[in-house]
Amino acid sequence: MRTVSLLQMDPKVGDLGGNAARLEGLLQQAAEAGGAVAVSTELAVCGYPPRDLLLESDFVDRALAAALEVTASVPALIGTPLPSASVRQRPGNGVVRVGRSSGSLTGQAEGQVVARKQLLPTYDVFDEARYFEPAHRTGLARSCGSMTFGVTVCEDVWQSAGQTPSTYQQDPVEHIAEWCRQGVDIDATVNLSASPYHSQKFHTRLLVARHVAAVLQHPFLLANQVGGNDDLLFDGRSLAVWPSGHAIVAPAWQEGVLTVNLDEPEQSTWTASNAEDALVHGEPILRHLAPDDDGSSLDGSLDDLAHAVITGLSDYCRKSGIASMVLGMSGGIDSAVAACVAAAAVGPEHVTGLAMPSRFSSEHSLSDAEHTAKALGMRYVVHPIDAMHRAVEGELGAVLDEGHAVAGENVQARLRGLTVMAYANANGSMAVTTGNKSEIAQGYCTLYGDMAGGYAPLADVYKMEVYALAEWFNQRATAEGRTPPVSPSTLAKPPSAELAPDQQDDQTLPPYAVLDEVLRAHIEGGMSADEMVASGMDETVVLDVLQRLERNEHKRWQMPPGPRVSSRAFGQGWRRPLASHHLWRSSQRPR
């Protein structure tokens, strides 16, 4: 029977032993599910992206050794870095064949290198030309178990479909097509992937897969990494596509095995990982998509956004050995939703909320924060900052009185940051940063104050999406018979930093519905000011928003990592222009 198990794995970057053990577990499950052959994700043995670990002496050798030593219950193709051919060459991003020879194997040595990645993406979140040597015409047709595969690695198949921002000199899909035309009988082309998530990504990935299956006229199978690695998220959704356009799609945000029956697609199965610490968010649904379904319904849902941010935080904590978290709770929407995410990620019993009222806090601040904490079942502690604030004013009063007003506002945010960090340091917890993408884009946040923390789960979520997430968490609680965690008052009150009397965000910023639209058009849509105005946006608003965006870029570089859910996130995915560039273009100093 022609069955292929795709190992949708959630590796820990650099943990060669742990990843090998994970691979062995999934291979065992593949065998039990009837997979004749298994295929891992890209660089499964070291996790993606390994970045500068590849420069460490002997890391690549150890990774390859770990891959070759995997005990494979079925013959398998495993992604691993490959040692460079000489001192002045980079390593390869490759695939090895492991596992018991079956009777039909052609007697070739086990552990053989069967392919090397040919197209190295070097844009957006990718830096592969930095680390790898590109190969030429490899992995064209390789036997594994009783079948013959075209073997490709991630980007290798994207050029053919025209879905890369820049062109390459070669096209691996065309190479495989040539072999097919020459009469080589290929059962399927497989693709070992680590294709990062964003909320509009799936339909593009499906388009690429269908293009390849149509060009090659045999099934195309894509095994995709799942889970969060700092700011990079991988949604899984491993794929099998037939030349007819019929597709099956593995669940998102779950580790497991998709066993594809090449001849009877309906017989394909999903097996959830039985690893104790396996990632499990969302529904274990194996989807079939008809040829006329472009998959866009899988993109951009609120469900998906919620699972994405929860996965980002839960995987960061699990992979870092962080067992508990602490966050400031203001009674506002951001900290309420951040608390919901934290509770969903590691369990509410491991999350502490700190209310830190000052003389500028509204009366609802405490009751709303307490409502959320109680509804979620978190620990909740009140620590007023007023005495500390007075002591600072006693020492620095003249400085604060004579200078920019923002200095005094920042002092309050920093005393809260200091308090949250004191809790985190005292207890070995991680501080969670609660800011959203809209306010970070505008610099409406304080360095070393509310920006302090180890992870920022909402840093790539626009303010209006934060409100939507609040409704999502409330609805889920209601459906499960629990108290909705985000109070009506939190949802209804005008957003405020509460750092000055009667302060409200819209005294400084446009209404968030407007702000989000401008930011999205510019950041994700790449539109210039002229283009936005021509499309009907208010010119004054557009120019103000873009000026604040530019002026505050230096702050965004100092944000902790957070899950990337949009097509353009801040942080590591953007290569920074110089800090000084942004400062001289603006009129303000670092704050």
Place this chain on the structure above:
Amino acid sequence: MRTVSLLQMDPKVGDLGGNAARLEGLLQQAAEAGGAVAVSTELAVCGYPPRDLLLESDFVDRALAAALEVTASVPALIGTPLPSASVRQRPGNGVVRVGRSSGSLTGQAEGQVVARKQLLPTYDVFDEARYFEPAHRTGLARSCGSMTFGVTVCEDVWQSAGQTPSTYQQDPVEHIAEWCRQGVDIDATVNLSASPYHSQKFHTRLLVARHVAAVLQHPFLLANQVGGNDDLLFDGRSLAVWPSGHAIVAPAWQEGVLTVNLDEPEQSTWTASNAEDALVHGEPILRHLAPDDDGSSLDGSLDDLAHAVITGLSDYCRKSGIASMVLGMSGGIDSAVAACVAAAAVGPEHVTGLAMPSRFSSEHSLSDAEHTAKALGMRYVVHPIDAMHRAVEGELGAVLDEGHAVAGENVQARLRGLTVMAYANANGSMAVTTGNKSEIAQGYCTLYGDMAGGYAPLADVYKMEVYALAEWFNQRATAEGRTPPVSPSTLAKPPSAELAPDQQDDQTLPPYAVLDEVLRAHIEGGMSADEMVASGMDETVVLDVLQRLERNEHKRWQMPPGPRVSSRAFGQGWRRPLASHHLWRSSQRPR
């Protein structure tokens, strides 16, 4: 007369108009110095490195337009990005010819593209494969004014000398050599460079230049960028080398014009930039190096280190529009030397030192800090943190008493960070971070505390080098008849963070002389623990140091930029492995 002026320029990244005006000024000076032709540095019109500015709509078009519009008093070759050939291609890193046609010009259109960079470094601090399309066999022999040049851009000439970490498929120097063999008469090969500084770099650059001149058997001229761009420093030291090995070297850390007389090297001249805000550190000495002088005496001097860190800070401030700075002064060596650097960079009248004693501060703390501030002529203010500290303890006493002791120590550091930032915010100044490379490597510093600030001038300077810099500043002051700014007590006292009773650094860390040796062997030398122990280092010390290095990597990513002076600095020059990777490999949480 065959004379070529190399424009050793200090561009501001992204400031197209400002850079074009700077080029025009230097071209005017070149004409006055008798240069028949002038050659700029790499990407002179936009500054190096432009990074993601290249992705902005129309930036490349505007840069090229600015380059072509330069009013050139002599015919010149100018470095500029070039528009991509198609939507799915990257821009080029190129060279255009501008300026009045002289009688001997061959009538070709002015403003013509004469070369595109062929080798794109993508390692260490370089990311060029990300931004540029590599060219093939361009710039082989081009006329400019009355001469014919081989035209290359920076990395283009490094492959030939074997001085790149990885190999390329082509060798532009060999291409030019082929043309010479075919009888083309080339006066000189020029290289438009932005070759970053580190303390051991010059002799390698000279080796490359001599190799090229020897291979091509005509003079080789390298125009190098000068100045600081955030963490990247460029030392200038533009070069002319003859096939005999004779070399002339322009001054470091100064903007100006090196006018090379190809036929009579001794007639070559250096003209300091007459721009009002031109970079001028170090001595305006034009050096001649005999063929047997390998230039290593120009590497690694204390003079050079001092000028490098001063240049980094002064250029950061000038390019960012920062007019004044504030820093915490503990009476210790780091803050004393940081104050010396700040005073040298922007003038002591623009620097404020804050002494922030606590109950754990030694009696010398205040007197030593005051000595330094007074000797330098800075503003000096005392703000005890004790009242604030007591208020925090009143609110968080139980948290601090029951948890890790470091939580309480961090509170003090963060109150100082808050105080420094309040000064900076109130006055529109920049906070200067005073930490050195040794303590940052070991995480012996506090996030949001002493790590707070906009620039970290000593972040790539080992502790023992900080002591050496202190002596350098003292000697300079003595030579100039001023009071040595670093007091004997500051130099003599055992290093201490002064966050707990009788605390000393060597209770946690090895003696700095030992620590620096281990760190240097590992970070710059790339030695593994085994190799260091085999070389005679103490195994316990080595393992402790490496464990602290790994455990605290997440802190280093949050350091502000600081000048890169060693062959391996922290920060942007290293591509981060994932934050979570470092946390799971260590036993500690973020602090």
